[in-house]
Amino acid sequence: MRILLTGGTGYIGSAVLDELVGAGHEVVAVVRSERAARAVEARGATAAIGEATDAAWLEPLLADVDGAVHTAAPAADAAAFDAAIANAVVEVFGGTARRYVHTGGIWAYGAGEALDDDGRPDAPELVAWRLPIEERLLESSVSATIIAPGVVYGDDRGLVQLVTEAPRDADDRILLIGDGEQHWTWVHVGDLARLYRRALEHEHALGRVIGSDGSPTTVRAVAEAVVAAGGASGVVAEGADASRARLGAEFADALLLDQRASGAKARSLGWVPEHEDVLAELAGRSRRSARAAREDSAA
Template sequence: MNIALTGGTGYIGSVVLEQLVAAGHAVTALVRSDEAAEKVRKAGAEAAVGDLYDTAWTARLFAAADAVVHTAAPGDGSSEQFDRAVVAAAVEALGGTGKPYVHTSGVWLYGSNADITEDSPLAPPALTAWRPAVERSVLDADLVATIVTPGVVYGHGGGIPAGVLTPADGKVRLVGDGSQHWTTVHVEDVAALYVTVVERGERLGHVLGVSGAGPTVREIAEATGAEVVPETVEESRARLGALFADALLLDQRATGAKARSLGWSPTRPTLLEEIRG
C-alpha cells in the first residue's frame, strides 16, 4: 500500500515507519522541516514538508494515499487543536472512500482501572481530558477508523519509564508511593500493532496496544538497582507538574486481548526484563 504517515520522526512513529517499509509498503511521511525530511528519507520513505494545521495541504496528501497512519503529537497544550486539524483533513480526504485511517490515543483515556478493555468507561485525567471528544469525532465520521491506544511505551532508551524513573546519584524517586501499576508495551511491539491494523483495513474502533505486563512503579524503580525514594502525591505533583503527575499516578492494568485476536503478539522483552538486562 501507499501509506501517508504523520510523526515519522517521533518516538513511536519512527519505528512504525521502519516496520511499514520493512513490510513492503511505500510511505510518504508528512514532516515539518527539511531536517526531518532527510531523516525519513534515510529510513526509506518519501518526504512531504509542510504544516499539518494546513487542512488543504494535509488532505491532498492523505487523498493520494491508500491509507493514513497518524502518530504525530506536539505533546503540549496544542495537542487538541493539532489532532482536530489532522482529523478534519482525514474526514475530507478519506470520508466515504473505504480507505483506512489509523489514529493514536493512549491508555490514560480509561483512568484507574484494574482490568481495562476497549469498552471500559472513559475517565481520562485532566492532561488528556480533550481526547474523548476528538476520538468520538473520528468514530462518528464516515471513516474506516482504528484508534490504536498504547499503554506506557518503553524501549530503545526512550519512553516515560526512562524519562521519569532514571536514577540520579544512586537514587530513583518514585511517583507517589509507587504502588500504582503501569500497563506497558515495547515501542517495537506497538509499532507492529499499527502495521497489523492498517493492513487489515477494517473499522476496528479502539484497540489497546498493551503487552499484558503491568508492573508497579516501585517494581520498575527497584529493577534499576538504585535506592528507591517514595514521595507523597503532593511532592510528585510539585516535581513533575500536577497534570503529568496525576496521569502517572493512575493505577492501570490491561491484557490487550482484542489486539491479540487480530493476530498481533508482543514479542519484545518486558519492561522489567529490559531494565535488568
C-alpha cells in the same frame, strides 16, 4: 499500500515508519523541515514538507494515498493539531474504505484493574481533550482505528526514564512517583509499531485498541530493577503531593493512575508481543552496560 504518516521522525512514528517500509508499503512522511525530510528519506520514505494543520495542503496528500497513520505529538497545542488532522481525514476518507489509524493513549481510560478496549474512557484532565476528537472519528464514516499505547519503552527512550532517571535522595534512593504501587501498562516500541501495521492492514475498522504487552508492572518494581542492577541504593516513596509539586499536578495525576490492561483485543488480531516485559528490558540494558564497561576497561 501507499500510506501517509505523520510523526515519522518521532519515537513511535519512526518505529512505525520502519515497520511499514519493511513490510513493503510505500510511505509518504509528512515533515516540516529539510532536515526531517532527509531523516525519513534515509529510512525509505518519501518526504512531504509542509504544515499538517493546513487543510488545503494536507487534503490533496490524503486523496493520493490508500491509508494514513497519525503518530505526531507536538509539544504545544496538541488538541488543535489532532483536531485539524481529524478534520482533514473525515473530509477525504469519509465514506471510503481507506484505513485511518489514529494515536490515542492509555491514560484516557483512567484507573482500572482490567481496562476494556471498548469501555467508556474516563480521562484525567491532562488528556481529556483527546476524547471529543476520538469520538468524532469513531462516529464518522471513516474506517478508523484508535491505538491507545500503554507506557512505551525500548531503545533507551520513553517514560520509563521518569523512573530509571528519577531524582535520588541524600541516601541515593530513587524517589518514587507517589508511593510507586501504581501499575503502568507497558508496550515495547517495536511491538507497538507492528500493532499499528496490523490495524492498518485489517479489513475492518477496529474502534479503540489498547497496545499492551499484558504485563502491567508497578513503578516500584521498575525502580527496584534499577537498584538490583546497582543503579541506586534503594527506593523511597515520594508521596502524591510531592510528586505533583515536582512534576506538575496534571502530569503527576496521570502518572499516579493505577492501570492494568491485558491487550486481549490486540491479540485477537494475531498480534503477539515479541518483547517479554519492561523488567526484562531493563535487565538486558544492565547486561549491555556491564559488558561495555568491561570492554572499555580491557581496551
